[in-house]
Amino acid sequence: MADSNPPTSRPAQGRRFRLRYLAGTLVLLASAIIAFISNNGAEAPSVQEYYSSLESRLGYWLLLGNTRHCGLYEKGQLSPFPVSKAQRAMEEKLYTRLDLKPGSKVMDAGAGSGYVAMYMARKGLNVQAIDITPHHITDARKNVKKNGLEDKISVDYADYHNLTAFPDASFDGIYTMETFVHADDPAKVLGNFYRLLKPGGVIVLHEADFSRNSEVLQDVLRLSHCQNTLKEGGYEELVAGAGFKDYSLDDLTDEVLPLWRLFGVVGYLPYQIFKLLGIQHKFTNVMAGVETWLNWGDGRYISVRAVKP
Numbered sequence: 001m002a003d004s005n006p007p008t009s010r011p012a013q014g015r016r017f018r019l020r021y022l023a024g025t026l027v028l029l030a031s032a033i034i035a036f037i038s039n040n041g042a043e044a045p046s047v048q049e050y051y052s053s054l055e056s057r058l059g060y061w062l063l064l065g066n067t068r069h070c071g072l073y074e075k076g077q078l079s080p081f082p083v084s085k086a087q088r089a090m091e092e093k094l095y096t097r098l099d100l101k102p103g104s105k106v107m108d109a110g111a112g113s114g115y116v117a118m119y120m121a122r123k124g125l126n127v128q129a130i131d132i133t134p135h136h137i138t139d140a141r142k143n144v145k146k147n148g149l150e151d152k153i154s155v156d157y158a159d160y161h162n163l164t165a166f167p168d169a170s171f172d173g174i175y176t177m178e179t180f181v182h183a184d185d186p187a188k189v190l191g192n193f194y195r196l197l198k199p200g201g202v203i204v205l206h207e208a209d210f211s212r213n214s215e216v217l218q219d220v221l222r223l224s225h226c227q228n229t230l231k232e233g234g235y236e237e238l239v240a241g242a243g244f245k246d247y248s249l250d251d252l253t254d255e256v257l258p259l260w261r262l263f264g265v266v267g268y269l270p271y272q273i274f275k276l277l278g279i280q281h282k283f284t285n286v287m288a289g290v291e292t293w294l295n296w297g298d299g300r301y302i303s304v305r306a307v308k309p
């Protein structure tokens with residue numbers, strides 16, 4: 001029997017081939033971008049692995065200008081912009097909580113690219129910045145030099161689990177801005193801080209506290225090396241256990257929401273696509289931004305302050 005379909009013309013065949021070629025190229029390109037940006041797929045990455053993935057670097061650079069902490073907003077504010085103004089407000093909050101005289105010596109434990117240290121230095125404090133992520137140390141040194149603050153800030157490699165390079169009672173204050181969450185042994189870290197402080201010295205910790213032990217956030221915490229985050233009430237017990245007194249806690253959860261909402265909204269669509277493809281674990285920051293926002297209330301953002309007697 002004769003074929004009733006008209007034979008496909010050569011130009012139509014050519015168009016179909018070009019479309020298939022284009023689709024194939026796009027899929028390959030998307031796969032290459034995903035493979036390039038995503039993390040290395042480690043089940044429980046180290047701090048350095050977490051901060052070294054291109055997804056982490058790009059995310060912090062694009063959304064936070066290479067600072068790595070939340071902004072502080074008026075309660076009820078919707079807009080997260082300008083982000084940098086809110087971040088300076090958070091740094092001011094930490095500075096106020098330290099309540100130290102100009103010329104005091106502080107340790108910035110987990111300084112990242114050095115923005116918090118530079119804020120403190122401009123307020124008149126002398127800062128010893130430490131970190132364990134090599135490219136953060138390089139960045140911090142560059143920023144300190146560029147801003148002419150080398151006489152106020154030293155930047156060194158040091159792990160807050162092992163601070164033997166620093167003498168007893170040599171600091172007036174020690175602070176963490178979203179770094180204590182990474183501690184493998186929080187009690188040991190607080191013990192080190194206690195030893196380094198002079199009597200009357202203060203600690204201020206600005207940290208996320210996923211105190212309700214949310215199951216849904218456990219993946220996020222493990223993938224961002226925050227698996228030792230404390231259970232509700234944990235901070236007070238731990239800080240008292242290290243010998244500190246005059247514990248005070250400021251709950252800032254409502255005041256950091258605008259930025260987390262931004263992370264949630266920006267990441268929502270990509271996260272749904274990654275989930276469909278089953279690769280959401282390879283995009284820790286997208287996952288963290290969206291899941292934290294969707295499960296707001298399973299954690300808090302707190303400012304803890306205590307004094308060495």
Ligand SMILES: C[S@@+](CC[C@H](N)C(=O)[O-])C[C@H]1O[C@@H](n2cnc3c(N)ncnc32)[C@H](O)[C@@H]1O
Pocket residue numbers: 047051066067068069109110111112113114115116130131132133136158159160161176177178179182183
């Ligand atoms: C979320 S970033 C915050 C950086 C900075 N405080 C800021 O607000 O921009 C956490 C930082 O803590 C550092 N960090 C994590 N564990 C550490 C440790 N054991 N000792 C020193 N620094 C640590 C990380 O390398 C990272 O730079």
